[in-house]
Amino acid sequence: LGTDLTGLGLNLNSQESLHPTFAGPFADQPCRAQDVDYNVPPEYLIN
Amino acid sequence: PLGPSLLSKEHQMQFQMMEAAYYHLPTPSDSEKLTTYFHRTPVQTPAHYPQSQLPIYDTVEFYQRLSTETLFFVFYYMEGSKAQYLAAKALKKQSWRFHTKYMMWFQRHEEPKIINDDYEQGTYIYFDYEKWSQRKKEGFTFEYKYLE
């Protein structure tokens, strides 16, 4: 009967696109805000 | 009606290579830039901890509900990420201003005594990330060229 595709960790009803936070084919959670690289002002890169 | 089909020699060979690779699956952090503090390495937490994040986590509104200290933590420990960006936006909405030379967040404690085109001067609260605490600074000159 296949798989319940709602259980693969993707928010299929999301109004937003999924690919910007797609965490990869083996991850069962989308990327969190701290996982996604962002083009922050260079001054924020404080290291 | 196609029924099962036997793997050809070539496919069996491919399967062996796949199987060998299966024991060294890529982990999420293999695909992420090296960060100083937070790697994308999921840690198994007790099942009764929330295992999935709420979709609202990704919004400025959510970050505005976080305490100032939390926002500073996100800002300084999740560098270069969307979380840092959202934390900065939430801080600005709470009248914090980022000083690009000291790389610290300042907030007016009262109306500045002097304001002109180049700077303002007065008493400020600032967050010192080295001592990890908020401090008051009197007679501080905030030069606008350092205002992000």
Next chain:
Amino acid sequence: NDCEDPPGLQEKTEFLLKDWVSIYSQSNTVTRETKNFGSFVQKMNMYGILKTDDLITRFFRQATQFCIDLVYRILSDQTHNPAQVKAKIFHWIDAFVHLIALLVRHSGEAGNPTTKINLLNKVLGIVLGILLKDQDIRGNTFSQLGYHRFFLMLFLELSVPDTVLESLMHSIVTAFSHTYHLLNPVSAPGFCYSWIELISHRTFIGRILAQIAQQKGWPLYAQLLMDLFNFLAPFLRNAELAKPVQIMYKGTLRVLLVLLHDFPEFLCDYHFGFCDVIPPNCIQMRNIILAAFPRNMRLPDPFTPNLKVDMLNETATAPKICSNYVTNIQPGNFKKDLDSYLKARAPVTFLSELRSHLQISNEPGSRYNIPLMNALVLYVGTQAIAHIRSKNCVPSTSNIAHSAHMDIFQNLAVDLDTEGRYLFLNAIANQLRYPNSHTHYFSCAVLHLFAEANTEVIQEQITRVLLERLIVNRPHPWGLLITFIELIKNPIYKFWDHDFVHCAPEIAKLFESVARSCM
């Protein structure tokens, strides 16, 4: 060419690489790094590395080999804890990648992209070659880690917001797509898990499917998905999946769901080629592709009573099929006979020879040429639609009968064995998608075949082919639903009179539950 590297090149390469890694670790501000890069390039020049194209190639090959050897050394060194191992490896690879990205970014004149892209292709080709050789030599001890890191970080470095790199985006994505295609899992099964990570990375998908103008990246990505299905197909042909296959299969489902959600038009346009390679028993995976419909389309509820599909505007429009399927109708004289039969219903022998063209072996389970079957069915169907429209009619179950096109379909239904007819009916069912002229025509065609069947076996098999696509977990293609609903609702098909509908209590119950949700 294999002639020896000039003496001393290896030492120079190692020295320069180590030097760069230490520079890279210290410079953490953009300005300092650019200054350091400038002086490092002078050093490379001083060592004569940049003197000729051949030397540059040798340098990169040596440097890559050095990094890969280092990866295996660090992996085998048990003194480090796993987290440290990766950090150490990534530290070297990321530095090497950063050097390459800067060289690509700054090589050649500002306005001349060719030098940059040539250098990128050169480096990708070198790493590709070393990977394939390494996999051959090491076999099961091959490690994907270093290569995975290399390709991913180089793509991310070349995808940063930068005016020069942005202007090269299409060429950069094309270079990586070609490399990933050459690295496809059939050629590099030891790299398959990293490969699917690379082609489905959020930045790569965003670039190739969304940010490159006029969907020019779509054919490139379709090729990569075909590579993935080609690799998985033999392992998916059997119901029980071994764990390593299960992981790849589940990963593929995730990628398809992201595409279904964000780029359904992409799946719509390339569905035909995908159905050629997805094994017929992968019902749900195929349904994900067939269920895609354009985002600007509103699908009428399939359970709407008296839904008039032929009255829908979309039914008049043919779907885009971005596969050159007609070229699959081989050999040439078969295509010629086919066209002449469609035109003049002659030669009459054409029908009796049809099966011999489709059957390629007597081996149960692989007797038929599936791509030829799929292409033949779609070609005859599209010719039928054109023929009916040329008479200013809209295809319907009444006017698709008594035609050369339907002769062919009826002949296939009668003349093929169970396996062949299953593939034939699948070829039809694969066209039951969102509202368009193909969905409508093939829905009428399969219902017509049911109504005109001369034996109940054909009717049962039509029911099985539709049913097996409906009982799997969602999603279900719209065209499949409206066809099945019509079959069980419209009394002219006398569906409920057939014994096979009541062949077992759970089957009868299943039909009744479907019927209830339709009424």
